[in-house]
Amino acid sequence: MQTAIDIHSEDGRHGRGAATASLRAENVHKTLGTHPVLRGVSLAAYPHEVISVLGASGSGKSTLLRCLNLLEVPDSGEIWFRDEKLDIRPPIGQNGARIGDARQARRVRASLGMVFQSFNLWPHKTALENVTEGPVHVRGLTRRAATERAENYLRKVGLIERRDHYPRHLSGGQQQRVAIARALAMEPEVLLFDEPTSSLDPELTGEVLRTIRALAEEGRTMILVTHELSFAREVSSRVAFMQGGRIEEEGPPDEVLSRPASAGLRRFLDPAC
Amino acid sequence: MGGFQEQFLRGLETTVLVAAISGTLGMLVGLAGAAAKLSRFRVLRMIADAYTTIVRGVPELLVILLVYFGGTAALTALVGSYVEVSALWAGVFSLTVVFGAYATEIFRGAIQAIPRGQTEAALSIGLAPWQTWLLVILPQMARIALPALCNLWISLLKDTSLISIVGLSDIMRVAVVGAGSMRDPLTFYLAASALYLMLTSVSLLTFRLVERRMLAPLH
Numbered sequence: 001m002q003t004a005i006d007i008h009s010e011d012g013r014h015g016r017g018a019a020t021a022s023l024r025a026e027n028v029h030k031t032l033g034t035h036p037v038l039r040g041v042s043l044a045a046y047p048h049e050v051i052s053v054l055g056a057s058g059s060g061k062s063t064l065l066r067c068l069n070l071l072e073v074p075d076s077g078e079i080w081f082r083d084e085k086l087d088i089r090p091p092i093g094q095n096g097a098r099i100g101d102a103r104q105a106r107r108v109r110a111s112l113g114m115v116f117q118s119f120n121l122w123p124h125k126t127a128l129e130n131v132t133e134g135p136v137h138v139r140g141l142t143r144r145a146a147t148e149r150a151e152n153y154l155r156k157v158g159l160i161e162r163r164d165h166y167p168r169h170l171s172g173g174q175q176q177r178v179a180i181a182r183a184l185a186m187e188p189e190v191l192l193f194d195e196p197t198s199s200l201d202p203e204l205t206g207e208v209l210r211t212i213r214a215l216a217e218e219g220r221t222m223i224l225v226t227h228e229l230s231f232a233r234e235v236s237s238r239v240a241f242m243q244g245g246r247i248e249e250e251g252p253p254d255e256v257l258s259r260p261a262s263a264g265l266r267r268f269l270d271p272a273c
Numbered sequence: 274m275g276g277f278q279e280q281f282l283r284g285l286e287t288t289v290l291v292a293a294i295s296g297t298l299g300m301l302v303g304l305a306g307a308a309a310k311l312s313r314f315r316v317l318r319m320i321a322d323a324y325t326t327i328v329r330g331v332p333e334l335l336v337i338l339l340v341y342f343g344g345t346a347a348l349t350a351l352v353g354s355y356v357e358v359s360a361l362w363a364g365v366f367s368l369t370v371v372f373g374a375y376a377t378e379i380f381r382g383a384i385q386a387i388p389r390g391q392t393e394a395a396l397s398i399g400l401a402p403w404q405t406w407l408l409v410i411l412p413q414m415a416r417i418a419l420p421a422l423c424n425l426w427i428s429l430l431k432d433t434s435l436i437s438i439v440g441l442s443d444i445m446r447v448a449v450v451g452a453g454s455m456r457d458p459l460t461f462y463l464a465a466s467a468l469y470l471m472l473t474s475v476s477l478l479t480f481r482l483v484e485r486r487m488l489a490p491l492h
Protein backbone atom coordinates (compact mmCIF):
# COMPACT_ATOMS: atom_id res chain seq x y z
CA MET A 1 0.00 0.00 0.00
CA GLN A 2 1.23 3.45 -0.82
CA THR A 3 1.25 5.97 1.99
CA ALA A 4 -0.78 9.12 1.72
CA ILE A 5 2.39 11.17 1.39
CA ASP A 6 3.63 9.18 -1.59
CA ILE A 7 0.35 9.55 -3.39
CA HIS A 8 0.33 13.21 -2.61
CA SER A 9 3.78 14.06 -3.88
CA GLU A 10 3.10 12.24 -7.14
CA ASP A 11 -0.20 13.84 -7.75
CA GLY A 12 -0.03 17.09 -5.86
CA ARG A 13 2.74 19.60 -5.56
CA HIS A 14 5.23 18.24 -8.01
CA GLY A 15 2.64 17.38 -10.64
CA ARG A 16 1.47 20.97 -10.63
CA GLY A 17 4.81 22.54 -11.20
CA ALA A 18 5.34 25.90 -9.60
CA ALA A 19 1.72 26.63 -8.66
CA THR A 20 1.24 27.45 -4.99
CA ALA A 21 -1.59 25.71 -3.18
CA SER A 22 -4.21 28.02 -1.68
CA LEU A 23 -4.33 25.81 1.38
CA ARG A 24 -2.20 22.84 2.27
CA ALA A 25 -1.86 20.37 5.11
CA GLU A 26 1.47 18.59 5.33
CA ASN A 27 1.81 15.38 7.34
CA VAL A 28 -0.66 16.53 10.01
CA HIS A 29 -1.09 14.49 13.17
CA LYS A 30 -3.74 15.15 15.80
CA THR A 31 -4.75 13.18 18.87
CA LEU A 32 -8.04 14.00 20.58
CA GLY A 33 -8.14 12.66 24.12
CA THR A 34 -6.21 9.44 23.68
CA HIS A 35 -7.50 8.76 20.18
CA PRO A 36 -5.05 9.45 17.32
CA VAL A 37 -7.61 10.97 14.93
CA LEU A 38 -5.22 12.20 12.24
CA ARG A 39 -2.14 10.10 11.54
CA GLY A 40 -0.16 11.95 8.90
CA VAL A 41 -2.53 13.67 6.53
CA SER A 42 -1.36 15.73 3.58
CA LEU A 43 -3.82 17.51 1.35
CA ALA A 44 -3.49 20.54 -0.89
CA ALA A 45 -6.18 22.65 -2.51
CA TYR A 46 -4.96 24.58 -5.56
CA PRO A 47 -6.78 27.65 -6.87
CA HIS A 48 -10.17 26.80 -8.41
CA GLU A 49 -10.07 23.21 -7.21
CA VAL A 50 -13.02 21.55 -5.55
CA ILE A 51 -11.87 18.73 -3.33
CA SER A 52 -14.38 16.35 -1.81
CA VAL A 53 -13.31 14.47 1.28
CA LEU A 54 -15.08 11.16 1.78
CA GLY A 55 -14.79 8.57 4.49
CA ALA A 56 -16.65 6.64 7.12
CA SER A 57 -17.80 8.24 10.35
CA GLY A 58 -14.86 8.73 12.68
CA SER A 59 -12.23 8.63 9.94
CA GLY A 60 -11.09 12.16 10.82
CA LYS A 61 -12.70 14.28 8.09
CA SER A 62 -14.03 17.00 10.41
CA THR A 63 -10.84 17.07 12.42
CA LEU A 64 -8.83 17.58 9.22
CA LEU A 65 -11.06 20.45 8.15
CA ARG A 66 -10.87 22.00 11.62
CA CYS A 67 -7.08 21.71 11.60
CA LEU A 68 -6.97 23.64 8.33
CA ASN A 69 -8.42 26.78 9.96
CA LEU A 70 -6.89 26.08 13.37
CA LEU A 71 -10.15 25.46 15.20
CA GLU A 72 -8.14 22.40 16.13
CA VAL A 73 -4.38 22.83 16.41
CA PRO A 74 -2.31 20.00 14.88
CA ASP A 75 0.10 18.20 17.22
CA SER A 76 2.64 18.03 14.41
CA GLY A 77 2.87 18.73 10.71
CA GLU A 78 2.36 21.96 8.85
CA ILE A 79 -0.51 24.06 7.56
CA TRP A 80 0.26 26.43 4.72
CA PHE A 81 -1.96 29.26 3.52
CA ARG A 82 -0.62 30.18 0.08
CA ASP A 83 3.09 30.77 0.73
CA GLU A 84 2.70 31.38 4.42
CA LYS A 85 3.32 28.72 7.04
CA LEU A 86 0.99 28.93 10.03
CA ASP A 87 2.68 29.37 13.38
CA ILE A 88 1.84 26.27 15.41
CA ARG A 89 3.43 25.42 18.76
CA PRO A 90 3.71 21.69 19.43
CA PRO A 91 2.37 20.18 22.66
CA ILE A 92 4.59 20.50 25.75
CA GLY A 93 3.96 18.08 28.60
CA GLN A 94 0.35 18.36 29.75
CA ASN A 95 -0.41 21.32 27.49
CA GLY A 96 -1.77 20.59 24.04
CA ALA A 97 -0.59 22.14 20.80
CA ARG A 98 -1.47 25.80 20.49
CA ILE A 99 -1.55 28.69 18.08
CA GLY A 100 1.73 30.58 18.06
CA ASP A 101 0.62 33.76 16.31
CA ALA A 102 -2.96 34.69 17.17
CA ARG A 103 -2.97 37.62 14.76
CA GLN A 104 -1.91 35.43 11.87
CA ALA A 105 -4.50 32.81 12.81
CA ARG A 106 -7.25 35.44 12.75
CA ARG A 107 -6.13 36.86 9.43
CA VAL A 108 -5.95 33.44 7.81
CA ARG A 109 -9.28 32.31 9.28
CA ALA A 110 -10.88 35.39 7.80
CA SER A 111 -9.71 34.14 4.41
CA LEU A 112 -11.01 30.62 4.97
CA GLY A 113 -14.80 30.51 5.03
CA MET A 114 -16.19 27.63 7.03
CA VAL A 115 -19.68 26.16 6.76
CA PHE A 116 -20.68 23.81 9.57
CA GLN A 117 -22.92 20.77 9.64
CA SER A 118 -25.12 22.40 12.28
CA PHE A 119 -25.12 25.88 10.62
CA ASN A 120 -24.08 27.64 13.86
CA LEU A 121 -25.93 30.82 13.02
CA TRP A 122 -26.10 33.24 15.94
CA PRO A 123 -29.69 32.95 17.17
CA HIS A 124 -29.86 36.47 18.64
CA LYS A 125 -29.00 38.11 15.33
CA THR A 126 -31.07 38.42 12.18
CA ALA A 127 -29.99 36.81 8.92
CA LEU A 128 -28.55 40.14 7.83
CA GLU A 129 -26.72 40.72 11.13
CA ASN A 130 -25.25 37.23 10.95
CA VAL A 131 -23.71 38.20 7.63
CA THR A 132 -22.57 41.74 8.50
CA GLU A 133 -20.68 40.95 11.74
CA GLY A 134 -17.57 39.71 9.95
CA PRO A 135 -17.32 42.53 7.40
CA VAL A 136 -17.82 45.12 10.18
CA HIS A 137 -15.72 43.70 13.00
CA VAL A 138 -13.03 41.83 11.07
CA ARG A 139 -12.77 43.66 7.76
CA GLY A 140 -13.50 47.08 9.23
CA LEU A 141 -16.25 48.02 6.77
CA THR A 142 -18.77 50.68 7.74
CA ARG A 143 -22.22 49.40 8.71
CA ARG A 144 -23.53 50.72 5.47
CA ALA A 145 -20.96 49.09 3.25
CA ALA A 146 -21.29 45.84 5.20
CA THR A 147 -25.06 45.88 4.84
CA GLU A 148 -24.76 46.41 1.12
CA ARG A 149 -22.29 43.56 0.87
CA ALA A 150 -24.42 41.28 3.05
CA GLU A 151 -27.49 42.03 0.95
CA ASN A 152 -25.60 41.03 -2.16
CA TYR A 153 -24.66 37.67 -0.73
CA LEU A 154 -28.11 37.07 0.73
CA ARG A 155 -29.50 37.78 -2.72
CA LYS A 156 -27.00 35.35 -4.17
CA VAL A 157 -28.20 32.53 -1.90
CA GLY A 158 -31.79 33.52 -2.62
CA LEU A 159 -32.70 34.85 0.81
CA ILE A 160 -32.78 38.60 0.46
CA GLU A 161 -36.44 38.72 1.40
CA ARG A 162 -35.60 36.94 4.69
CA ARG A 163 -32.92 39.41 5.69
CA ASP A 164 -34.68 40.52 8.87
CA HIS A 165 -35.70 37.06 10.04
CA TYR A 166 -34.08 35.42 13.04
CA PRO A 167 -32.58 31.95 12.48
CA ARG A 168 -35.35 30.41 14.57
CA HIS A 169 -37.80 31.47 11.87
CA LEU A 170 -35.86 29.98 8.97
CA SER A 171 -35.89 26.41 7.72
CA GLY A 172 -32.70 24.34 8.03
CA GLY A 173 -31.94 24.81 4.37
CA GLN A 174 -32.42 28.55 4.65
CA GLN A 175 -30.25 28.70 7.75
CA GLN A 176 -27.48 26.87 5.96
CA ARG A 177 -27.71 29.27 3.01
CA VAL A 178 -27.43 32.22 5.40
CA ALA A 179 -24.38 30.50 6.89
CA ILE A 180 -22.93 30.22 3.38
CA ALA A 181 -23.63 33.92 2.81
CA ARG A 182 -21.91 34.68 6.13
CA ALA A 183 -18.81 32.83 4.92
CA LEU A 184 -18.94 34.45 1.47
CA ALA A 185 -19.22 37.96 2.88
CA MET A 186 -15.65 37.66 4.13
CA GLU A 187 -14.69 37.15 0.46
CA PRO A 188 -12.55 34.17 1.42
CA GLU A 189 -9.84 32.52 -0.61
CA VAL A 190 -11.01 29.01 0.24
CA LEU A 191 -14.35 27.65 1.40
CA LEU A 192 -14.48 24.72 3.82
CA PHE A 193 -17.71 22.75 4.07
CA ASP A 194 -18.21 20.13 6.79
CA GLU A 195 -21.13 17.95 5.76
CA PRO A 196 -23.29 20.97 4.96
CA THR A 197 -26.41 18.92 4.24
CA SER A 198 -26.12 16.15 6.83
CA SER A 199 -28.49 17.71 9.34
CA LEU A 200 -31.09 18.63 6.73
CA ASP A 201 -34.26 16.80 5.77
CA PRO A 202 -33.87 15.22 2.31
CA GLU A 203 -36.24 17.72 0.70
CA LEU A 204 -34.03 20.61 1.89
CA THR A 205 -30.65 19.29 0.79
CA GLY A 206 -31.34 20.19 -2.83
CA GLU A 207 -31.43 23.95 -2.28
CA VAL A 208 -28.14 23.89 -0.36
CA LEU A 209 -26.41 21.64 -2.91
CA ARG A 210 -27.59 23.94 -5.70
CA THR A 211 -25.99 26.88 -3.88
CA ILE A 212 -22.72 24.97 -3.45
CA ARG A 213 -22.74 23.84 -7.07
CA ALA A 214 -23.10 27.45 -8.19
CA LEU A 215 -20.06 28.36 -6.11
CA ALA A 216 -18.08 25.50 -7.66
CA GLU A 217 -19.03 26.72 -11.12
CA GLU A 218 -17.72 30.19 -10.25
CA GLY A 219 -14.32 28.59 -9.86
CA ARG A 220 -14.07 28.97 -6.11
CA THR A 221 -11.52 26.91 -4.24
CA MET A 222 -13.36 24.56 -1.93
CA ILE A 223 -12.82 21.59 0.34
CA LEU A 224 -16.03 19.74 0.93
CA VAL A 225 -16.60 16.95 3.43
CA THR A 226 -19.70 15.14 2.27
CA HIS A 227 -21.61 11.88 2.19
CA GLU A 228 -23.39 12.91 -1.03
CA LEU A 229 -21.45 10.68 -3.41
CA SER A 230 -23.15 11.62 -6.66
CA PHE A 231 -22.82 15.30 -5.82
CA ALA A 232 -19.13 14.85 -5.03
CA ARG A 233 -18.60 13.08 -8.33
CA GLU A 234 -20.37 15.87 -10.16
CA VAL A 235 -18.69 18.97 -8.68
CA SER A 236 -15.24 17.83 -7.57
CA SER A 237 -12.01 18.14 -9.42
CA ARG A 238 -10.51 15.71 -6.93
CA VAL A 239 -11.78 13.40 -4.21
CA ALA A 240 -9.86 12.20 -1.18
CA PHE A 241 -10.93 9.12 0.72
CA MET A 242 -10.02 9.05 4.41
CA GLN A 243 -9.74 6.01 6.60
CA GLY A 244 -8.33 5.66 10.09
CA GLY A 245 -6.85 9.16 10.13
CA ARG A 246 -5.07 8.86 6.79
CA ILE A 247 -5.88 9.71 3.22
CA GLU A 248 -6.16 6.29 1.72
CA GLU A 249 -6.80 7.27 -1.86
CA GLU A 250 -6.93 10.50 -3.81
CA GLY A 251 -7.55 11.47 -7.42
CA PRO A 252 -10.07 12.61 -10.05
CA PRO A 253 -13.61 11.55 -9.08
CA ASP A 254 -14.22 9.41 -12.14
CA GLU A 255 -11.10 7.40 -11.51
CA VAL A 256 -11.30 7.08 -7.75
CA LEU A 257 -15.02 6.48 -7.51
CA SER A 258 -15.28 4.20 -10.53
CA ARG A 259 -12.13 2.16 -10.00
CA PRO A 260 -11.30 2.34 -6.29
CA ALA A 261 -7.86 0.92 -5.65
CA SER A 262 -8.10 0.29 -1.92
CA ALA A 263 -10.27 -2.31 -0.25
CA GLY A 264 -11.40 0.38 2.21
CA LEU A 265 -12.88 2.60 -0.49
CA ARG A 266 -14.45 -0.37 -2.28
CA ARG A 267 -16.19 -1.28 0.95
CA PHE A 268 -17.19 2.35 1.55
CA LEU A 269 -18.72 2.70 -1.92
CA ASP A 270 -20.48 -0.63 -1.83
CA PRO A 271 -21.05 -1.85 1.73
CA ALA A 272 -22.76 -4.96 0.33
CA CYS A 273 -19.58 -6.51 -1.01
CA MET B 274 -46.47 56.99 62.85
CA GLY B 275 -45.26 60.36 64.09
CA GLY B 276 -42.61 61.61 61.66
CA PHE B 277 -41.44 58.16 60.74
CA GLN B 278 -42.79 58.48 57.20
CA GLU B 279 -39.86 60.66 56.27
CA GLN B 280 -37.39 58.29 57.93
CA PHE B 281 -38.93 55.38 56.06
CA LEU B 282 -38.48 57.30 52.84
CA ARG B 283 -34.80 57.85 53.59
CA GLY B 284 -34.49 54.19 54.61
CA LEU B 285 -36.00 53.20 51.29
CA GLU B 286 -33.42 55.33 49.51
CA THR B 287 -30.59 53.67 51.42
CA THR B 288 -31.93 50.18 50.73
CA VAL B 289 -32.22 50.85 47.01
CA LEU B 290 -28.78 52.47 46.90
CA VAL B 291 -27.06 49.59 48.67
CA ALA B 292 -28.84 47.00 46.54
CA ALA B 293 -28.13 48.85 43.28
CA ILE B 294 -24.42 49.29 43.99
CA SER B 295 -23.93 45.74 45.30
CA GLY B 296 -25.92 44.31 42.41
CA THR B 297 -23.93 46.20 39.78
CA LEU B 298 -20.56 45.40 41.31
CA GLY B 299 -21.67 41.84 42.01
CA MET B 300 -22.50 41.35 38.33
CA LEU B 301 -18.95 42.39 37.42
CA VAL B 302 -17.53 40.06 40.07
CA GLY B 303 -19.77 37.30 38.71
CA LEU B 304 -18.53 37.83 35.15
CA ALA B 305 -14.92 37.77 36.28
CA GLY B 306 -15.64 34.72 38.45
CA ALA B 307 -17.27 32.84 35.59
CA ALA B 308 -14.40 33.74 33.25
CA ALA B 309 -11.97 32.45 35.91
CA LYS B 310 -13.92 29.22 36.37
CA LEU B 311 -13.86 28.57 32.64
CA SER B 312 -10.28 29.70 32.17
CA ARG B 313 -7.57 27.32 31.03
CA PHE B 314 -5.38 28.44 33.93
CA ARG B 315 -5.67 26.10 36.88
CA VAL B 316 -4.79 28.71 39.50
CA LEU B 317 -7.64 30.97 38.43
CA ARG B 318 -10.07 28.06 38.47
CA MET B 319 -8.96 27.10 41.97
CA ILE B 320 -9.29 30.64 43.32
CA ALA B 321 -12.77 31.00 41.83
CA ASP B 322 -13.83 27.61 43.22
CA ALA B 323 -12.60 28.50 46.70
CA TYR B 324 -14.41 31.84 46.53
CA THR B 325 -17.81 30.46 45.58
CA THR B 326 -17.56 27.48 47.92
CA ILE B 327 -16.68 29.58 50.96
CA VAL B 328 -19.07 32.45 50.38
CA ARG B 329 -22.04 30.26 49.54
CA GLY B 330 -21.30 28.12 52.58
CA VAL B 331 -21.44 30.94 55.15
CA PRO B 332 -24.68 32.70 56.19
CA GLU B 333 -25.00 36.20 54.69
CA LEU B 334 -25.39 37.69 58.15
CA LEU B 335 -22.03 36.28 59.19
CA VAL B 336 -20.37 37.60 56.05
CA ILE B 337 -21.63 41.07 56.96
CA LEU B 338 -20.45 40.79 60.56
CA LEU B 339 -17.05 39.45 59.50
CA VAL B 340 -16.56 42.25 56.99
CA TYR B 341 -17.74 44.94 59.42
CA PHE B 342 -15.71 43.86 62.44
CA GLY B 343 -12.83 42.51 60.37
CA GLY B 344 -12.72 45.77 58.41
CA THR B 345 -12.78 47.81 61.58
CA ALA B 346 -9.98 45.77 63.14
CA ALA B 347 -7.87 46.00 59.99
CA LEU B 348 -8.43 49.74 59.62
CA THR B 349 -7.67 50.33 63.31
CA ALA B 350 -4.41 48.42 63.07
CA LEU B 351 -3.53 50.32 59.94
CA VAL B 352 -4.26 53.81 61.24
CA GLY B 353 -3.10 53.19 64.80
CA SER B 354 -6.25 54.44 66.52
CA TYR B 355 -9.79 53.10 66.61
CA VAL B 356 -11.59 53.60 63.30
CA GLU B 357 -14.99 52.15 62.54
CA VAL B 358 -15.79 51.26 58.93
CA SER B 359 -19.01 52.72 57.59
CA ALA B 360 -21.97 50.38 57.83
CA LEU B 361 -22.97 51.34 54.30
CA TRP B 362 -19.68 50.42 52.67
CA ALA B 363 -19.18 47.30 54.77
CA GLY B 364 -22.69 46.30 53.70
CA VAL B 365 -22.09 47.06 50.05
CA PHE B 366 -18.83 45.12 50.15
CA SER B 367 -20.42 42.10 51.86
CA LEU B 368 -23.40 41.92 49.56
CA THR B 369 -21.19 42.39 46.50
CA VAL B 370 -19.12 39.42 47.61
CA VAL B 371 -22.25 37.33 48.21
CA PHE B 372 -24.03 38.39 45.02
CA GLY B 373 -20.82 37.85 43.05
CA ALA B 374 -20.45 34.27 44.26
CA TYR B 375 -23.95 33.28 43.20
CA ALA B 376 -23.70 35.28 39.97
CA THR B 377 -20.46 33.44 39.18
CA GLU B 378 -22.33 30.14 39.26
CA ILE B 379 -25.25 31.50 37.24
CA PHE B 380 -22.99 32.97 34.55
CA ARG B 381 -20.80 29.88 34.41
CA GLY B 382 -23.83 27.68 33.84
CA ALA B 383 -25.26 30.05 31.23
CA ILE B 384 -21.99 30.21 29.29
CA GLN B 385 -21.67 26.44 29.35
CA ALA B 386 -25.19 26.16 27.97
CA ILE B 387 -24.13 27.99 24.80
CA PRO B 388 -23.22 25.44 22.11
CA ARG B 389 -19.52 25.28 21.26
CA GLY B 390 -20.38 25.89 17.60
CA GLN B 391 -21.41 29.46 18.41
CA THR B 392 -17.87 30.36 19.39
CA GLU B 393 -16.38 28.34 16.56
CA ALA B 394 -18.49 30.16 13.98
CA ALA B 395 -17.21 33.46 15.38
CA LEU B 396 -13.57 32.35 15.40
CA SER B 397 -13.90 30.88 11.91
CA ILE B 398 -14.59 34.28 10.36
CA GLY B 399 -11.57 35.73 12.13
CA LEU B 400 -13.14 37.43 15.13
CA ALA B 401 -10.79 37.83 18.09
CA PRO B 402 -11.68 36.07 21.34
CA TRP B 403 -12.74 39.34 23.00
CA GLN B 404 -14.99 40.17 20.06
CA THR B 405 -16.47 36.70 20.27
CA TRP B 406 -17.27 37.33 23.93
CA LEU B 407 -18.86 40.66 23.25
CA LEU B 408 -20.85 39.79 20.14
CA VAL B 409 -21.72 36.14 20.63
CA ILE B 410 -21.24 34.89 24.20
CA LEU B 411 -22.42 37.75 26.41
CA PRO B 412 -25.73 38.46 24.63
CA GLN B 413 -26.67 34.79 24.66
CA MET B 414 -25.47 34.34 28.21
CA ALA B 415 -27.58 37.27 29.39
CA ARG B 416 -30.72 35.70 27.95
CA ILE B 417 -30.07 32.36 29.59
CA ALA B 418 -29.06 33.88 32.93
CA LEU B 419 -31.91 36.38 33.21
CA PRO B 420 -34.45 34.32 35.21
CA ALA B 421 -31.84 33.20 37.75
CA LEU B 422 -30.44 36.73 37.99
CA CYS B 423 -33.93 38.01 38.72
CA ASN B 424 -34.19 35.64 41.68
CA LEU B 425 -30.75 36.65 42.88
CA TRP B 426 -31.66 40.34 42.71
CA ILE B 427 -34.81 39.72 44.78
CA SER B 428 -32.72 37.94 47.41
CA LEU B 429 -30.26 40.82 47.39
CA LEU B 430 -33.01 43.37 47.97
CA LYS B 431 -34.16 41.44 51.02
CA ASP B 432 -30.65 40.68 52.26
CA THR B 433 -29.92 44.41 52.55
CA SER B 434 -32.10 44.27 55.67
CA LEU B 435 -29.34 42.28 57.37
CA ILE B 436 -27.01 45.29 57.24
CA SER B 437 -29.23 47.08 59.75
CA ILE B 438 -27.57 44.94 62.39
CA VAL B 439 -24.34 46.90 62.02
CA GLY B 440 -26.24 50.19 62.06
CA LEU B 441 -27.21 50.98 58.47
CA SER B 442 -30.31 53.19 58.46
CA ASP B 443 -32.23 51.24 55.87
CA ILE B 444 -35.92 50.32 55.81
CA MET B 445 -35.38 47.54 58.32
CA ARG B 446 -33.50 49.75 60.77
CA VAL B 447 -36.21 52.40 60.69
CA ALA B 448 -38.82 49.73 61.35
CA VAL B 449 -36.91 48.25 64.29
CA VAL B 450 -36.23 51.64 65.86
CA GLY B 451 -39.80 52.77 65.31
CA ALA B 452 -41.22 49.53 66.65
CA GLY B 453 -39.13 49.90 69.79
CA SER B 454 -39.99 53.52 70.49
CA MET B 455 -43.66 53.79 69.55
CA ARG B 456 -45.23 50.79 71.32
CA ASP B 457 -46.84 49.68 68.07
CA PRO B 458 -44.41 47.20 66.53
CA LEU B 459 -46.88 45.55 64.16
CA THR B 460 -47.63 48.74 62.23
CA PHE B 461 -43.94 49.41 61.67
CA TYR B 462 -43.17 45.88 60.56
CA LEU B 463 -46.19 45.88 58.25
CA ALA B 464 -45.05 49.19 56.77
CA ALA B 465 -41.54 47.78 56.20
CA SER B 466 -43.02 44.65 54.61
CA ALA B 467 -45.10 46.77 52.27
CA LEU B 468 -41.99 48.70 51.18
CA TYR B 469 -39.98 45.53 50.48
CA LEU B 470 -42.94 44.02 48.68
CA MET B 471 -43.21 47.12 46.53
CA LEU B 472 -39.51 46.96 45.62
CA THR B 473 -39.63 43.28 44.75
CA SER B 474 -42.84 43.64 42.74
CA VAL B 475 -41.44 46.48 40.68
CA SER B 476 -38.30 44.40 40.11
CA LEU B 477 -40.21 41.33 39.01
CA LEU B 478 -42.27 43.39 36.62
CA THR B 479 -39.21 45.05 35.14
CA PHE B 480 -37.43 41.74 34.68
CA ARG B 481 -40.48 40.29 32.98
CA LEU B 482 -40.56 43.18 30.50
CA VAL B 483 -36.84 42.95 29.78
CA GLU B 484 -37.09 39.21 29.39
CA ARG B 485 -39.96 39.47 26.94
CA ARG B 486 -38.03 41.94 24.81
CA MET B 487 -34.77 40.02 24.88
CA LEU B 488 -36.24 36.60 24.23
CA ALA B 489 -38.50 37.72 21.39
CA PRO B 490 -36.14 36.63 18.58
CA LEU B 491 -35.76 33.19 20.11
CA HIS B 492 -39.43 32.26 20.06
Ligand SMILES: Nc1ncnc2c1ncn2[C@@H]1O[C@H](COP(=O)(O)OP(=O)(O)OP(=O)(O)O)[C@@H](O)[C@H]1O
Pocket residue numbers: 032033034035037055056057058059060061062063064
Ligand atom coordinates in the same frame (compact mmCIF):
# COMPACT_ATOMS: atom_id res chain seq x y z
N1 LIG C 1 -12.45 15.22 22.38
C1 LIG C 1 -12.31 13.99 21.86
N2 LIG C 1 -11.73 13.02 22.59
C2 LIG C 1 -11.56 11.78 22.08
N3 LIG C 1 -11.95 11.42 20.86
C3 LIG C 1 -12.55 12.34 20.07
C4 LIG C 1 -12.77 13.67 20.54
N4 LIG C 1 -13.37 14.36 19.55
C5 LIG C 1 -13.53 13.51 18.53
N5 LIG C 1 -13.05 12.30 18.82
C6 LIG C 1 -13.00 11.11 17.95
O1 LIG C 1 -12.25 11.41 16.82
C7 LIG C 1 -12.67 10.62 15.74
C8 LIG C 1 -12.69 11.42 14.46
O2 LIG C 1 -13.60 12.46 14.55
P1 LIG C 1 -14.05 13.32 13.28
O3 LIG C 1 -15.16 14.16 13.75
O4 LIG C 1 -12.89 14.00 12.69
O5 LIG C 1 -14.57 12.21 12.27
P2 LIG C 1 -15.45 12.41 10.95
O6 LIG C 1 -14.73 11.69 9.89
O7 LIG C 1 -15.75 13.85 10.72
O8 LIG C 1 -16.77 11.62 11.30
P3 LIG C 1 -18.29 11.97 10.95
O9 LIG C 1 -18.54 11.45 9.56
O10 LIG C 1 -19.05 11.20 11.98
O11 LIG C 1 -18.48 13.44 11.08
C9 LIG C 1 -14.02 10.05 16.13
O12 LIG C 1 -13.86 8.67 16.34
C10 LIG C 1 -14.36 10.73 17.43
O13 LIG C 1 -15.02 9.85 18.29
Ligand SMILES: [Mg+2]
Pocket residue numbers: 061062063194195
Ligand atom coordinates in the same frame (compact mmCIF):
# COMPACT_ATOMS: atom_id res chain seq x y z
MG1 LIG D 1 -17.49 15.03 10.86
